[in-house]
Amino acid sequence: MAAAIVRLNLTSAIAAGPASTEFLTVFASELLNLSEWVPRWFTSYEIELPADAEEHPLLHGPSKVIAKESRTECFFKGLGAGSEGTIGELVALHTIENATKSGSLASDARVCRLYGLVVDTLGPHRSDTRVVGMLLSYIKTKRRGILGTLQYVAHEEQSRKHLHRWANDLNNILGGLHKARCIWGDAKPENVLVDNEDNLWLIDFGGGYTPGWVGEEQQGTQRGDLEAMEKIRQWLEQLGDQ
Numbered sequence: 711m712a713a714a715i716v717r718l719n720l721t722s723a724i725a726a727g728p729a730s731t732e733f734l735t736v737f738a739s740e741l742l743n744l745s746e747w748v749p750r751w752f753t754s755y756e757i758e759l760p761a762d763a764e765e766h767p768l769l770h771g772p773s774k775v776i777a778k779e780s781r782t783e784c785f786f787k788g789l790g791a792g793s794e795g796t797i798g799e800l801v802a803l804h805t806i807e808n809a810t811k812s813g814s815l816a817s818d819a820r821v822c823r824l825y826g827l828v829v830d831t832l833g834p835h836r837s838d839t840r841v842v843g844m845l846l847s848y849i850k851t852k853r854r855g856i857l858g859t860l861q862y863v864a865h866e867e868q869s870r871k872h873l874h875r876w877a878n879d880l881n882n883i884l885g886g887l888h889k890a891r892c893i894w895g896d897a898k899p900e901n902v903l904v905d906n907e908d909n910l911w912l913i914d915f916g917g918g919y920t921p922g923w924v925g926e927e928q929q930g931t932q933r934g935d936l937e938a939m940e941k942i943r944q945w946l947e948q949l950g951d952q
């Protein structure tokens with residue numbers, strides 16, 4: 711399946727990358743109001759890698775990290791170069807945060823949430839501070855990386871009943887998200903994680919769309935999500951027939 715095509719024009723603002731103080735007060739307050747709603751802020755000194763980090767940690771970006779003070783496990787999603795979806799993702803995570811606070815999204819709805827943002831000073835000046843990544847609620851999957859996504863796990867699942875249950879669960883999670891006025895966006899099995907207890911979680915609100923799951927004209931809409939949901943249901947049912 712092709713990678714997601716990202717269409718977001720707001721991103722030049724992040725690429726320009728103003729300084730921390732300005733970032734938080736000018737840019738952020740104009741566009742995202744980060745300082746008003748992001749639940750927690752960390753520097754990289756305030757997070758650490760777990761003891762079971764990858765085999766060659768120097769050559770990997772961090773994935774699972776631990777917030778030192780609270781000992782909370784998080785998934786680190788770095789901004790990196792070409793982070794076109796970052797603004798869209800933060801807007802979606804903000805909507806999810808608000809909807810959870812107001813009760814329109816159940817606090818146990820299985821959607822990934824923002825735990826906090828990581829900022830780092832990358833040069834000698836105060837103005838060299840940047841948001842370098844998001845800390846997301848950590849979803850414990852049976853296998854690491856892409857192998858823990860529904861895209862891969864579903865192929866190993868033998869039980870038709872189980873695949874059918876997943877289709878219904880996913881539909882319910884998506885229904886809750888839409889009720890909270892949030893769009894999944896790049897809806898596809900690769901953006902669903904299967905946790906240790908075989909529950910599904912929606913991840914990746916970075917926008918864009920993947921041909922084959924969401925049609926170009928429906929991208930970024932509820933209709934696009936629902937169109938993909940139907941395709942995912944059919945795909946799961948076909949796997950059950952094999």
Ligand SMILES: Nc1ncnc2c1ncn2[C@@H]1O[C@H](COP(=O)(O)OP(=O)(O)OP(=O)(O)O)[C@@H](O)[C@H]1O
Binds near residue numbers: 855914915
């Ligand atoms: N909250 C999370 N908990 C645990 N793992 C996560 C979480 N979010 C993402 N991941 C892991 O990171 C992978 C990529 O996540 P995501 O789909 O959000 O990023 P992406 O923007 O599509 O990046 P990529 O292009 O690398 O796939 C997932 O397949 C999963 O392995």
Ligand SMILES: [Mg+2]
Binds near residue numbers: 900901914
């Ligand atoms: Mg993804």
